[in-house]
Amino acid sequence: MSLKHRLVGRHGRKAEEWLTVLHDITLSAGPGERIGIVGRNGAGKTTLLKMIAGILPPLSGSCRSAGKIAPVIAQGLGFDNQLSVRLNIRLALLHANRLEEWNPDFESRILEFCEMEEYTDRQFSVLSSGMRSRLAFAISMFQKSDILVLDEVFAAGDAAFVRKAQALTMERIKDVPLLFFVSHTEDQVVALCQRCILIDHGRVVMDGPTDRVLAAYKNLTTV
Amino acid sequence: MSFAFGLVLAMPIHNYIVYLASGLLPWAFMATSVVGSTSSLTTRVHELNASTVATYVYVISDVTIEFLSFLIAYAVFLVIAVTVFQPVGWYLLYVPLAMLPIVLFTIGASLFFSYYSVHYRDLQHLLSVTLSVAFWAVPIVYHWSAAPLFLQDLLRYNPLALLIGPLQIVVHGRSLPSLDFLVASYAIGIVMLIMGLDAYKRLNRQIVYFL
Incomplete structure (x- = not known):
C-alpha cells in the first residue's frame, strides 16, 4: 500500500487480499520426540516451521517454546x-x-x-x-540447541561431501532433544521420525505414528 | 556552495566554511540515514523471512554505518578547522554533547520511517522531497539573521534548526550553547526516539507479513 492510497481512502488490506496459510493448528511436543512434517507443496509446512522457530508470529493464538531453537530453514x-x-x-x-x-x-x-x-x-x-x-x-x-528445526536440509555437493554432511546431520539429530523435520523424501522421514504430522491446505490432517501418516499422505497425493 | 554563499553573496559570516561544514555534515548524516532507513526493511525481505534476528538490528546497523562515515568526516573537518581557520580550544570537548541529540533523533526517525515505510512504500520519495525542502528551513548555508524579519523566528526555532544549532554554536561559535537551546535540542532528539520506539513496538510484530 502507499500513502497516496491511504490519503485518498483506499486503505487497509481487504480480507480477500490476506492469505491464511495455517488454520486451527494445535500442536505440542516434548523432549525425545522426532517429528516429521509432510504435505504437498504450499500446504504450510515451512510456515509452520517458521512459526515454531519464532520467525513468523501467529496472527491469532500463541506459540510457546522452552529451550534454544536452531532453525535451519534458509542456508x-x-x-x-x-x-x-x-x-x-x-x-x-x-x-x-x-x-x-x-x-x-x-x-x-x-x-x-x-x-x-x-x-x-x-x-x-x-x-x-x-x-x-x-x-x-x-x-x-x-x-547445539534444544530444538532443531530442519527444512529439507541435506547438503548438496560431491558424493564424498554429501556422505560427510549426512553423517553430521544424523549426529546432530541424534544429539538434539527435540526435532521438527520437513521433507518430501519418505525414506528420510521414516529413518528419522517416530511421529509425523500431515498438513494439507494449512490444516493438520493427521498426527500420529510415521508409517500411518505416510500412508495417508500417499493416499492424498495419489487422489 | 561555500564559494557561492561565502563570496558571491558575501554573507557576513566569519569563517564561513567552518559555519557551513559544522551544520552540513550532521544534516547529511541525519538526512541520509533517515531516507536510507525507508529501505532498511523493505530490501531485506529474504533475511526477515528466514531469520530470528530482531528487525530493528537492520535499521540500527544502517544508521551505524552512516554514523561512522559522519564521525570520520567530522573528525577530518575539525582537524582542518583548528589547523587552518580557528584555534584549538576547550570548546571541542562540547562536540559530543551537542552531537548526541542529533544521533538520538536520527535513530528515532530511522526506526519510525523504516517501519512505516513497509506499510507506505511511497514514504521514501515523500521524505526525500520533504527533507530537500526542510534543508532550506535550517540555517546551514545562511545565517538566520540574513532572512527577512518575519521568517527569522521560524528559521531559528524550528525543530530541525534547534537540533543542528548547538553543534554549530560549539564548532563555529566556539562556546557552549545556552541551556535552553541544549534542552530543546535534547527534547527533540528524545521525543523522536520515543516515536521511533513506539513505531517499532506497534508495527514490529506483524511487519514480516507486509514485506
Missing part, C-alpha cells in the same frame, strides 16, 4: 561477495542470531569440515556455488 543467509570467507562466516552467524558462538576454533572446525582452509582469507566471490553450499551447510549444522 547462506547474509553472505556478501565482497568480503572474505572468514568474515562471511561471522556474517552468516550474525544473520542466524548466533554471533556469540563464533571463536577461532569454531571457525577452524567449519573450514576444516568444508575442506576450505586455504580459502579462509580469500574473497567470497571466488568460491564456486558448491563451495558456498558446503559453507552454508556447515555453518547451519555446527550448532
Whole structure:
C-alpha cells in the first residue's frame, strides 16, 4: 500500500487480499520426540516451521517454546561477495542470531569440515556455488540447541561431501532433544521420525505414528 | 556552495566554511540515514523471512554505518578547522554533547520511517522531497539573521534548526550553547526516539507479513 492510497481512502488490506496459510493448528511436543512434517507443496509446512522457530508470529493464538531453537530453514543467509570467507562466516552467524558462538576454533572446525582452509582469507566471490553450499551447510549444522528445526536440509555437493554432511546431520539429530523435520523424501522421514504430522491446505490432517501418516499422505497425493 | 554563499553573496559570516561544514555534515548524516532507513526493511525481505534476528538490528546497523562515515568526516573537518581557520580550544570537548541529540533523533526517525515505510512504500520519495525542502528551513548555508524579519523566528526555532544549532554554536561559535537551546535540542532528539520506539513496538510484530 502507499500513502497516496491511504490519503485518498483506499486503505487497509481487504480480507480477500490476506492469505491464511495455517488454520486451527494445535500442536505440542516434548523432549525425545522426532517429528516429521509432510504435505504437498504450499500446504504450510515451512510456515509452520517458521512459526515454531519464532520467525513468523501467529496472527491469532500463541506459540510457546522452552529451550534454544536452531532453525535451519534458509542456508547462506547474509553472505556478501565482497568480503572474505572468514568474515562471511561471522556474517552468516550474525544473520542466524548466533554471533556469540563464533571463536577461532569454531571457525577452524567449519573450514576444516568444508575442506576450505586455504580459502579462509580469500574473497567470497571466488568460491564456486558448491563451495558456498558446503559453507552454508556447515555453518547451519555446527550448532547445539534444544530444538532443531530442519527444512529439507541435506547438503548438496560431491558424493564424498554429501556422505560427510549426512553423517553430521544424523549426529546432530541424534544429539538434539527435540526435532521438527520437513521433507518430501519418505525414506528420510521414516529413518528419522517416530511421529509425523500431515498438513494439507494449512490444516493438520493427521498426527500420529510415521508409517500411518505416510500412508495417508500417499493416499492424498495419489487422489 | 561555500564559494557561492561565502563570496558571491558575501554573507557576513566569519569563517564561513567552518559555519557551513559544522551544520552540513550532521544534516547529511541525519538526512541520509533517515531516507536510507525507508529501505532498511523493505530490501531485506529474504533475511526477515528466514531469520530470528530482531528487525530493528537492520535499521540500527544502517544508521551505524552512516554514523561512522559522519564521525570520520567530522573528525577530518575539525582537524582542518583548528589547523587552518580557528584555534584549538576547550570548546571541542562540547562536540559530543551537542552531537548526541542529533544521533538520538536520527535513530528515532530511522526506526519510525523504516517501519512505516513497509506499510507506505511511497514514504521514501515523500521524505526525500520533504527533507530537500526542510534543508532550506535550517540555517546551514545562511545565517538566520540574513532572512527577512518575519521568517527569522521560524528559521531559528524550528525543530530541525534547534537540533543542528548547538553543534554549530560549539564548532563555529566556539562556546557552549545556552541551556535552553541544549534542552530543546535534547527534547527533540528524545521525543523522536520515543516515536521511533513506539513505531517499532506497534508495527514490529506483524511487519514480516507486509514485506
